Amino acid sequence: MAKLQDYLSEKYQGLTATEEIERRLLELSSLFEISQQLNQSLDLERILNTVLLIPMGRLLIPRGVIFLKKSDGFRILMAKGLKPALTSFTLPEAELKNCISQSKKPVLQLNDIPSPVLKSFAQDAGLEICIPFISNQQVLGMVLFSKKLNGHNFSPEELNFLSSLANIAATSIQNALQVEEIREINQRLDEKIHQLNTLFDIDRGLSSTLDFNEILRLLGLVLMGQMKVTRYGILLKREKGFKLYQYKGISPSEIGPLEKRLRKISAPNQAVRIESLLDNDIIAQCHQQQLEVCIPMVHQNELLGYIFLGKKAGGETYDSTDLEFLTTLVSQAVISLENARMFQETLEKQRLEEELNVARTIQKKLLPHQLPNIPGYEVSGMNIPSKQVGGDYYDVIPLGSHTVALAIGDVAGKGVPAALLMANLQAALRIVLKFNPSPQQIISQLNNLICENTDRDKFITFFLAILNTREHTLTYVNAGHNYPILVTSTGTIQTLEEGGLILGVVPDYPYQSSTIQLKKGDLLYCYTDGVTEAVNHEGEEFGEELLLRLLNRFHKLPLTQSLEKIWQKIVAYSSGIPQADDVTMLAIKRNG
């Protein structure tokens, strides 16, 4: 002990040995305390705090700053007693290159600092010494301290203490940095997992519905939740350009210019920030609407629309991970949207098909199953509905012992509406016929009835004739129907044109009737436009001329057979082309 005291009193002149030992012990216990504290903690902030506060307390230092290496250079991570204006100072990494490792001193005085930038900062901040943190020959950062408060210089022992402290701190800082890095990686991993979950979740959600609008709505929710946005717009491509379909926080009345302008650009192939779009108009309009990101909706190389997102509510910018995620998310949603669209189309087709079946059934039930026998006359009718089911109608209704009504008509339109109007007409005709023998009056009544019951775009071409089998007279009214053709046994032709306008357009229209005499062998052939307007491959119509020739040729055949022949000619002529209209024929021939 005495030896040690001698040694110490020699070394520390002016201080008693006991004092000195106590001081050294204090230093050592400080180091021990620091070492314990630092090694227990992996929290960087706590470590830095300890590294500053303990020397400041023990050595009475009023100011201390810690720099750590970041991607853009050395930055101040913690400072005590420093003017706030100075805390944003960054030291470029190149400034320190080799500098510190060249200098062998563990503690650098102001004048030893090799970087002029750091030196001038230290002068401004009133810092005197700089101790680098070195771990594995890498400079992690450094701590700078001011002079002691009492103005004394640091003693060699104090400098020693500080250097030991920096040594211990370097290891702890290194550990904490690694932990922080792992934490960041974990955070990123969590984010990725969450994004994957989101994709999985939206996939389940989207595929559980085939409702197009529901999918768009859901997509909107996910975009808002995942990106923290309060405004977005989904614009879909339509025939005339783009149209805002689903949105939040955007005023649809102000989006017009953007809708128009989008036609002019070619779509980016993934989610991009607005500024990357190559159109200044669009960029300006998006800025005006506070939209920051544009995501193209592409399905099999076909652009279906765009999604625009507003700024993130937290103020963060969209990074490349976000854009990547948005691209994936939207391309997934697009598949669901396409599925939904195709499903709707199929559904629509099925519905149409069912509707046509209904129309076909109605029509079939309204047409006569069997025509009545008319003494001295042959009568035959035929109706072949088209795929679309037109509204053709024919009927033969015995009225008295020697009068028969013949009717043929074509209701405008197709499908169920046409079939219903035809049903209406058939019912009305059968009732009016019971009370009224005059075709002229019957037609007028039917006309007024249909005018009352239907819109102006619904109308009927109609031919009605009353045949008197005793007098062999035929009194008829032709309301805009294809002229029936009378072919005599000698081959002369007459068309029955007297009448007036189509039914259902002009109320109280004055229809005219006409009466003709039927001779033996005379054939009256009534038809609808499906006969003469049947088209061939060149788009040419069957036409009346051909029909007249056929009527002459088949004149001598039994009536049913001759209609059959005409039908076969029509089929041969149109050779498998789907025809737009029903084909309907009604004919009578006087035999006796």
Add this chain to the structure above:
Amino acid sequence: MSNFEISREDNKEITVLKLHGYLDAHTAREFEQSLANVIKEQRFKIVVSLENLKYISSAGLGVFMGFIEEVRKKGGDIKIAQPSPKVYKVFDLLGFPNLYEFYDQLETALKAFEKTQQPGK
């Protein structure tokens, strides 16, 4: 099929929506509808209690984003109470705690409305 439920309690001028079960892409619409109804009644002080919420997805978070601007513009707020650690983690991951007030207790969430008579942040 749907394992999600919402119950509502009106507490003077504050409406409490309690969510139960799984708030995902499937069920987000139900929550959206409930919030829309509350807002339609001009009630803008809303606490959403997540005590019994087992899961939340982005679509669920989206519902919160979809109403917050309007509610705050009208001087109200949507505060979130009693999230489970698992549910809170999802909010936290996406940075929601910077945008919304979270409370461990329903009581403190309700009291928070008394303190701030002015529009939220």
